[in-house]
Every structure is written in C-alpha cells, then in structure tokens.
Amino acid sequence: MNNLVEQTILKRVQADYPPMPDFEEMWQRIDASSHHHVLQKASDIKYRSRYRKRLTLAVVAISSVIIMAPVVAGMSMGWQDLFGRLGITTAMNNGFGNPLDINIQSGGTTLSLKGVVADDERMDILFTMEVPGMPDYDAVQFERKVLSGSGIEGTQLIEIMKREASSNRLVGLLETENLLNKGKETYDLSLHNLQFFKYKQIPLQTWVSEVKAGDIVDSTSIYGQLQIVSVELDNGKLTLRYELPYISPDAAGNDPKLQLLKGDETIFASYSAVLPSDHPDLTLRQDTFLVNEASLDNYRLQISYLDMFKQIEGNWQASFEADGKKAREATYRKTIQLSELVNSDMDARELVVTPTEIRLMLHDNFASGDPNQAWVHYDKKTLMMDGQAIEGRLWRTEKSGWYIRFEAPEWYQDWSNVPMKLLLSEAWISKRSTELWLTLDLQDDEKRNVRADLDGYPVTFTYYKEGTDLIVESYSDNDKFMGISQTAVKKDGIVTYPEMNPTPPGGNGSNKKVDRYPDLLTTGGDIQLSPGFYRYLDPERKAEVTINK
Numbered sequence: 001m002n003n004l005v006e007q008t009i010l011k012r013v014q015a016d017y018p019p020m021p022d023f024e025e026m027w028q029r030i031d032a033s034s035h036h037h038v039l040q041k042a043s044d045i046k047y048r049s050r051y052r053k054r055l056t057l058a059v060v061a062i063s064s065v066i067i068m069a070p071v072v073a074g075m076s077m078g079w080q081d082l083f084g085r086l087g088i089t090t091a092m093n094n095g096f097g098n099p100l101d102i103n104i105q106s107g108g109t110t111l112s113l114k115g116v117v118a119d120d121e122r123m124d125i126l127f128t129m130e131v132p133g134m135p136d137y138d139a140v141q142f143e144r145k146v147l148s149g150s151g152i153e154g155t156q157l158i159e160i161m162k163r164e165a166s167s168n169r170l171v172g173l174l175e176t177e178n179l180l181n182k183g184k185e186t187y188d189l190s191l192h193n194l195q196f197f198k199y200k201q202i203p204l205q206t207w208v209s210e211v212k213a214g215d216i217v218d219s220t221s222i223y224g225q226l227q228i229v230s231v232e233l234d235n236g237k238l239t240l241r242y243e244l245p246y247i248s249p250d251a252a253g254n255d256p257k258l259q260l261l262k263g264d265e266t267i268f269a270s271y272s273a274v275l276p277s278d279h280p281d282l283t284l285r286q287d288t289f290l291v292n293e294a295s296l297d298n299y300r301l302q303i304s305y306l307d308m309f310k311q312i313e314g315n316w317q318a319s320f321e322a323d324g325k326k327a328r329e330a331t332y333r334k335t336i337q338l339s340e341l342v343n344s345d346m347d348a349r350e351l352v353v354t355p356t357e358i359r360l361m362l363h364d365n366f367a368s369g370d371p372n373q374a375w376v377h378y379d380k381k382t383l384m385m386d387g388q389a390i391e392g393r394l395w396r397t398e399k400s401g402w403y404i405r406f407e408a409p410e411w412y413q414d415w416s417n418v419p420m421k422l423l424l425s426e427a428w429i430s431k432r433s434t435e436l437w438l439t440l441d442l443q444d445d446e447k448r449n450v451r452a453d454l455d456g457y458p459v460t461f462t463y464y465k466e467g468t469d470l471i472v473e474s475y476s477d478n479d480k481f482m483g484i485s486q487t488a489v490k491k492d493g494i495v496t497y498p499e500m501n502p503t504p505p506g507g508n509g510s511n512k513k514v515d516r517y518p519d520l521l522t523t524g525g526d527i528q529l530s531p532g533f534y535r536y537l538d539p540e541r542k543a544e545v546t547i548n549k
Helices: 003-014 023-034 042-050 086-093 249-253 293-298 325-330
Strands: 097-106 109-118 123-130 139-149 152-156 158-163 169-176 185-207 216-218 225-234 237-245 257-262 265-267 271-275 282-290 299-322 332-335 348-353 357-362 375-385 388-397 401-407 420-432 448-454 457-466 469-475 481-491 494-496 513-517 527-538 543-548
Touching: 086 097, 086 109, 086 123, 097 299, 109 185, 109 299, 139 158, 139 169, 185 216, 237 257, 257 282, 293 299, 348 543, 357 375, 375 401, 448 527, 457 481, 457 527, 469 481, 469 527, 481 513
Parallel strands: none
Antiparallel strands: 097 109, 109 123, 123 169, 139 152, 139 185, 158 169, 185 299, 216 225, 225 237, 237 282, 257 265, 257 299, 271 282, 332 348, 348 357, 357 401, 375 388, 375 420, 388 401, 420 527, 420 543, 448 457, 457 469, 469 513, 481 494, 481 527
C-alpha cells in the first residue's frame, strides 16, 4: 500500500472510525489457503511486486541503537498513537533508544529529531515538525526520504505522520530495515520537499443503472479510460469490479477509485480492495456500495484520487550515531511447540521479545501441508501477559516469515518467568471438497441448478453456457457460509480450474461467487463439477494455549 493511503487510514482511525481490517494480510492468508497448489499464481506475484505492501509488511529486519543518554522519562510525544505503536514508547522509556536533540530549519519549517529506536526487524527515527500555517489535508509525505551510511547508499525510508491536535505540528516516524549488523554506525538523513494532498472528486456522465460488464468509462482525468469488469447488485449491495490504467507508481499510489454520486451526496464504498491482476499495466479494483435499488437511476459514477495541492520546498539533513548492541543483547527467545494448533494458521514455533514488541513466530504450514487438509483460522488474537490483555495482529517480513505481533506495554528484566497465554477466537474454517463430483447437464443453453451440502451448509450452483465458456455461480442462504473460493471441473477425466477471479478479503458483500471456464465447451464431453475450496465461520470454536509459565 502506498504511503499516502496509509496517512488517510490513519486520519480515519484518529477520527474514531471503526478499526480497519488488515486487508492485505487477510488477502495473503486467504490466498495461501484457498489456492494452495493451484496454478493461478503468476499474477499474484506480479501484484505483490508492483504494489508496496502495507507499511509493516514492507519493512523488514532492523536492529537497535546505542544509549547516548540516561533513560528518558515520559517520552510521550504521540508515537504510540501512530497505528498503535505503544512499543516505541516502552522501548524509549526503558533505555533501549537513542535520544536525539537535533533541529533543522528549512523552507520556513523546523524538523526536530527526537530519537532512534529499533529491534531486530526495523529501525524507527522519531521526529516532530513545526509547519506554520499548515493546511488541512488528507495525506502528507516527503517527496524524497533517504538514509545513507557505512555500506549503504540511498536507502528509502517509509514515513508515518499525523497532525497534533489544534497545532501546526506534525508528529511522525521514519522507518527502514536492518542496517545495524556491524555495530555502531553513523547515518546521514536527507529529506526533501514536504507535500500535502487532498482527494479530488470528478463527477462522470455515467449512470449506475446503465453500467454493465465490458463498458468503457472515460474518467476525464489522468487515469484515462476505465473498463468495467463486472457489476453485481444483491440486496442493496452494488459491487463494481473495474480496471484502471497503470500510469506510474505515483499515480497508482494516489488511491484512484470510483465513488457514487446521488444528487450532491457522495456515496463512499463500504468495502474496497485492490486485487491481483493478470495485466502488469492495469490495476484491478473492487468497490462495494450500499444503495437503494428502487432509486438506482439517481446514482452516477464519480472518480476520486489524491491530488497534491501544496508543496513546501526544503531540504532537511542531519547525521546521527546508532548501535544495535544493547537491544540485540536484550532480546529474549524461547522455542515453543503448540500441538493444539498444528492444523491452524496460529501454529507458533518461537516466542521472541524485543524492546519494542512481542512476537509469536509461526510455522508456514500452508507451504508444506496437505492442500486437502481442513485449516482453522482465527481472526482475533489476544495475549494475556501477567494479567494484561494485548491484542495482536498478523504480520510478515521477508526475513522472519509470518508472525503475530503484540505491542510491548512494559519491559521486564527477566522474561523467562512472565506468564503468557494466547487466546484465540472468531474462528473460520477453510476446506477442500475432494470426493464430491456433481454431474452437469449442458444439452442446451438453459440455466440449471445443482445443490450440495458442505459441512451442513446448503450451497446452490447455477451453471450455464456463455458462448464456448462455462459459467458457474455459487451461493448459500446461510450467513455463516463465507463462500466458495474456487471450484473445479472434470471433463473426460481431466481436472480443469477456472480463470482467476480473486475474492476480496472482505468478500463481495455476499457469499456469491462466479467462476468462468474459458473455451471449455469448444468440444463435447461429460463434465462434472467439484465445489473445490470453500470457507465457513465457526464462531463457537476458541483456543487457549500457554506460551510462558
């Protein structure tokens, strides 16, 4: 995800919006389980290489810094509010950071470096910035942010910034990967031009009631023509899937998207996702809107994207010294074996405690396990530590793989006897049907239905011809059934999978899924349908395991 989009999510969180799901994490986990050993992988790789992952998914491996001053008392400038980075304050307040007092003036502003704090996964440079006459904005970024030092040249940083309430001050951090493997180092920080963005909205002369798959829509913007891939209307939920031209990394990162306009009222998507695409020059996006079907003729399309409206030209440069020894020596590791979770995505192999966070490192069971195995997934992960409840989130780095991350609320000199329990809830199951094959009657062009019972959930499959393509729609009336991830067909004994049609992490607003088998009906033959991969909720299932006694 682009750093500008991070800023807009941050503003929504601070405005007491409901918590945002970790969409990219969900997509990767769902993708890993639902499409394990299936051939539609190439476009997923293209997608992940083209789009920057969410901040902490893109940042890998960082170490800690030398203590240049005594323990800092009450280091609470607001960094713990930046996506819940409580661990940063904990580390600084317990002497695992490098306090700084460096002020740089440029462009009429003052940048103040307050400290550096790190662990074995990442390094964060903490700063504040006084910006007289700061405008209202939706996103803010430095045009260029680079860290250089011994053995490195021009490492790009990722920033998170927020505006301090009722002031002209920005509070933020700059984050990068592990650069402290050789001990004490001197680094040079260079920041260039501060840019402010607001969403620009352009009403289009395209009415929702007339939109259909295959339509070309002129965005009247830098994004040119959009192509509508599919339109689904189900119980007041309108889902549009469409392709935007991939113009440049900057343009793609400015969050271009469709909205609805009803009179003067803008209708924002209730759920959005960027999906894997087969085409490197296109961005595939899906948005779901809540609409009044009776007045669908009153809605038209609108495009929205982040547009830079102000730039403060400046160069902020500074040098500082850092050393990874202290936090590296303080890191606590313990090998664990959780046999209760061996068929779950929460099967942990190691407990790691750093000055900034607590991690449960996970086995990659999906890569090595049986693709036909039923897997249990838990969306809610809580660590009970010495009487405190800490909510966790799933993360991944290239160095360490998957892990559950908990912000460290305090620091113990000896972690070996700190009691910890992992509480797991909000479960769902992913499975693959391997024995059930349903015979399809394709003697004419009529739509026909065939029904199946999957673990007690009734699922209806509607199938029909579209030229030489076979179309299979799946749906269940049971709200606990999350949907079919991917069907399969067998023609004359040969198994075939449909073209890639990724389901967004949050679904389509319903459990309906449409699979297309291109040119399957060019020749005759007996055809059978397998429900394939499917998912359902299991809210009564919970798990409680001891991590540390």
